[in-house]
Amino acid sequence: MKENKKRWLAACGAPSLLAMAVAAVSSPAVAEDALLEEVITIGTRVEGRSATDSSAPIDIVTGDEFVNQGDGDLNNLLRNVVPSYNVNAKPISDAASIVRPANLRGLPPDSTLVLVNGKRRHRASVIAFLGSGVSDGAQGPDISAIPAIALKQVEVLRDGAAAQYGSDAIAGVINFQLKDAAEGGTVEVKHATTAEGDGDQSMVAANFGLPLTDSGFVNFSMEYREQDSTSRSTQRDDAAQLIADGNTHVANPAQIWGQPEVDDDTKFFINSAIELNDTVELYAFGNYASRSTDGGFYFRNPENRDGVFTYKDEVDTNGDGVPDKEVVLPLIGDLDPSNGIDNCQNVSVSEAHDLDECFSFTEMFPGGFTPRFGGDLEDYSMVFGLRGELANGIGYDVSASRGQNKVDFHIYNTINATMGPNTPTSFSPGGYAQTETNFNIDLTKATEISGKALYMAGGFEWREEEFEVNMGDEASWTQGPLTEQEFLIGSNGFSGFGPEVIGTFDRDNIALYTDFELEATDNLRLGTALRWEDFSDFGSTFNYKVSGHWAINDVIALRSTYSTGFRAPTPAQSNISNVTTAFADSQLENKGTIPPTNPVAVLKGGKQLQPEESKNFTIGAIIAAGDWDITLDYFQISVSDRITQSADQELSEAEKAQLVADGISGADSLTSIRFYTNDFDTKTRGIDVVATYPLGDATDLSFAANWTDTEVTKYREETISDMRLGQLEDGLPNIRGNATISHAGEGWRGLVRLNYYGSYWEAHLDDYSLPIDAGDEWTVDIEGAYDFSDSLSLIAGAENLFNNYPDKNPWSGVAGAEYPETAPMGFNGALYYVRAQYEF
Structure with a gap:
């Protein structure tokens, strides 16, 4: 209680202290036309900076670049235009199939901070227990809840920015800026299908703006989307043998590998602001989204699935x-x-x-069974704020926000084996909910020192995170009458959450920051940022950043940053319990995740999680040579004490009994457990190149490429396996790139984009004995649009025009996957689409 009281006293006094600090540095000799600088752009507190003026590398992606594509998932749209951003299909990946983990610059999804209109967006409730190594155990945001039609532009800051924005900004920051038009709008209808004739996507989207009195606006965006599943599967060897032996009840294929089915994918966004007077503006924005995802799981062989048939x-x-x-x-x-x-x-x-x-369960399922797994997701957020300028020239932005992401899981075509013939075959195992509340005060001031422009900022933040585990239906976790006869407890494939493991786990933190940018000369800009944060569970952190931008001449400028950063463990990572079925050693095994402070985990090295710490360095050049605009940036990110799931830890019978007593449903069937731990260090290095060149008055060429290499520099053999090392270092392509030619003619436009995906390594089914060395691939995207009038356009195009597929999976007979499941280009082949657009 005393510690909390001290933290709150510090919090309550922070705004006045910051205001006094800014006022004290402000000089009364400042020119009367000094501008109020609002915090509206990424990577800087100064209004009006362009990407080339920034001291850190920033990608600017317009809303049209997202809309002018065939796919409807914002994750895929971002991957197609930002080479350092990777996301794959996640066909059978437990809850990661519902919210797919994405990787910026080779780091896990919760190492990238996501903002909307410059305000922190809440993370998803889903934890990627099966994250292909790189994302194992990560809990990142769900950007697929954002409709592409709502976006004015997206800024991708490829630099560490924890000193500016707080936890998670190790790999970078992505800021989604919403449209703010007060009039006009767009309606779009799109349909897409693969060359195989499956995976249909249908979408209707709209955006329109309205005036809010004479001094404001309200802008609405909405999207409704449906996505059919795909199958890129072959028959498993064991299933084929069952059929050859005369079992006519086995499906062909017995197990489906493909993109999940997505139903009722509904998204709304609203953005609004109104000027109360000449110096004060009230703003608000928020969203609501919901969808249902349904995907495949592993086949249960009637001749060898332990705990069910054998x-x-x-x-x-x-x-x-x-x-x-x-x-x-x-x-x-x-x-x-x-x-x-x-x-x-x-x-x-x-x-x-x-x-x-x-x-025997062969009475119910003579050909075995393959569960279907998914979840119903709901996501909402709301942000309210007041910004303006005080009489002394200090700008302010006071805001409050609340956001929640909630998933209720479902699994069917499966059983609770301990219930015998009385088991249901459909279960609601429970769900997760992540809720975040933020309060921010940001202050800015433009002044001069010795005639040099100085931009100052300071701020305070209070944030609370809550992670809730909701109970499943009783049949999903109960111990039925056959429990003592070696039958597995809980809904098979994803055990339900019982009364002992449900609950709400929360944490709050406060933060103070300062930020300065000095125009040292006409050609040299220097910056620094300091941030202190205190967390209720593990204590405080202090981070800093220094930066510089030097325009040598009209042709070339240099920029560089150095910063320290951190990522705080989430309440979920510190407290989660889960049992899932995964493939290991060529067979299905039940694997558990338990809190690191659980007595069983403590015996195996578990302890209270601490934040990851990072050191980030960038240096780059901005070149304007003739009509060429080129940026070339090198980065290095060193992360120590990375938070991840430990390697599998074998359990004794006594330890299994202890976990059962702790209320972990299905713990008696576990072959191993994992827990979160601060476990290893990595060094990630890379080079980003972005170039544009006008080929004519209406034709442009653009090029973007990324090289990233990750090295695990320190680890413990007891918790990091050789397989995990390979996934971390080689699981993503080292090189990604694209080149685009776009043309806008009289009444029509078109583009052609060439994409390159470098080679990568996969431990198929997370099994080190099933390695895949997949080669590099090229794909071509094309789109053309014809304007029937000033308002109506018809657009047609193709992603992966020539229907290219990744290398075949040499182990396809093991579980039926025709292609590597982590293929960075996807494995659905070509996607052809047509859409109509009406503007008003």
């Missing part, structure tokens, strides 16, 4: 009375335990079908 036992094969061989035996349940539970032990599967007392 169990393992050791037998004596040489007659010496000592068991010397492990065998797989049918698991037959005794439905009448009143006379003991051994009566069905030696009964065959066929005999069990004829006995009322004995039960």
Whole structure:
């Protein structure tokens, strides 16, 4: 209580202290026409800076660049135009299929801070337990809840910015700026399909602005989208063998690899502001989004799925009375335990079908079964603020926001094996909710020192994060009557959340920052930022940033930054419990995630999580040579004590019993557990190149490329496996790039984009014995538009025009995936689309 009181006293006094600090540095000799600089751009507190004026590399992507594509998921749209941004399909990845993890500059999704109109956006409730190594255990934001038609432009700051914006800004910052027109609008209708004739996407979107009195605006955006599933699957070898052996109940293919089905993908955004007088503006914006995702899971083989159809036992094969061989035996349940539970032990599967007392799940699923898994997502946010200028020239921006992302999971075509023949086949395992509340005060001031322009800023932030685990239906976690007979507890594939593990876990923090930019000479700009934050769970951090921009002449300018940063562990990472089914050692295994402070985790090295710490360095050049505009930037990001899931830790029977007692449904079936830990250090280096050149009055050439290399510099062999090392260092392509030619003619326009995806390495199914060395790939996108009038246009195009696919998966027979699941270009082939646009 005393510590909290001290933190609140500091928080309450912060605004007045910052105001006094800014006023004290302000000189009364400032010219009367000194401008009030509002915090409206990324990477700087100074209004009006362009990307080439910035000391840090920034990509500017216009709203049209997002809309003029075939896909409807904002993650894919961003990947197509920003080479350092990677996201893949996640066909069978547990909850990561619902909110796909994306990677900026080779780092996990929660190392990138996402802003909307310059305000922090809440993270998603989904944790990527199966994140292909790079994103394992990450909890990043869900940008797919943002409709592309709502965007005026997007700024991607490719630089560490924790000293400016706080936690998560290690890899960079993405700021989505909403449209703010007070009149006019656009309506779009789009349909897309793959060359295979599946994966149809249909979308209707609209944006329009209205005046809000004579001094304001309100701008509305909405989008409705449906996406069909795809299948790029082959028949599994084991399923094919079952069919060859005469089992006519096995599906072909037994397991589906493809993009999930997305239904009722609905998105709304509103952006508004009104001037109350000449110096004060009231603003508000927010969103609501919902969708339902349904995807595939792993096939349960009726001849070897332990805990459902079979169990393992050791037998004596040489007659010496000592068991010397492990065998797989049918698991037959005794439905009448009143006379003991051994009566069905030696009964065959066929005999069990004829006995009322004995039960085999082959009666319900003679060909095995493949669960379907997904979730219903809801996302909302609201931001209110007041900004303006005081009489002494100090600008202010006071805002409050609240956002929530909630997912309710569903799984069907599966069972709770302990319930025997009385099990339902559809479950609601529960869900997660992430809620964040922010309060910010930002102050700015433009002044002079010795005739040199000085821009100052200071601010205060209070933030609270809440992570809630909601209970599943009882059948998804209960221990049924067959529990003591080696049947698995909980909904198979994704166990439900029982009463012992549900709850709300929260944390709050306060922050103070200062930011200065000095025009040292006509050609040299220097900047510095300092930030202190204090968290209720692990304590405080202090970070800084220095930057410079030197215009050598009219042709070339140099820029550089150096900063320290941090990423705080989320309340979810510190407290989550989960059981999921994953592939390991060529078979399905139940793997658990438990809190690092759980006694079982502590025995294996778990402890209270601490923030990651980073050091970020960039140096680059801005070149204007003739008609060429070129930026070339080198970056290096060193991250220590990275938070991740540990390697799999084997469990003793006593430890399993302890986890069951702790209320973790299905813990008795676990082969291993993981927990979050500050575990290893990495160094990520890279080069970004962006160039534009006008080929004529109406034709432009643009080029963007990224090279990124990550090295794990320190780790513990006990918790980081060779497989995970390979995923971290080689799981994403080192080189990505694209070149675009666009032309705008009289009444028509067109573009052609050439995309390059470098080679990468995949541990297929997260199994080190199934390596894939996938080669590089080229794809071509094309789009053409014809204007029937000033208002109506018809657009047609193709992504991956020539229907190129990644290299074939050499292990496709293991689980049926025809292509590598982590292919950075996707594995659906060509996407052809047509859309109509009406502007008014």
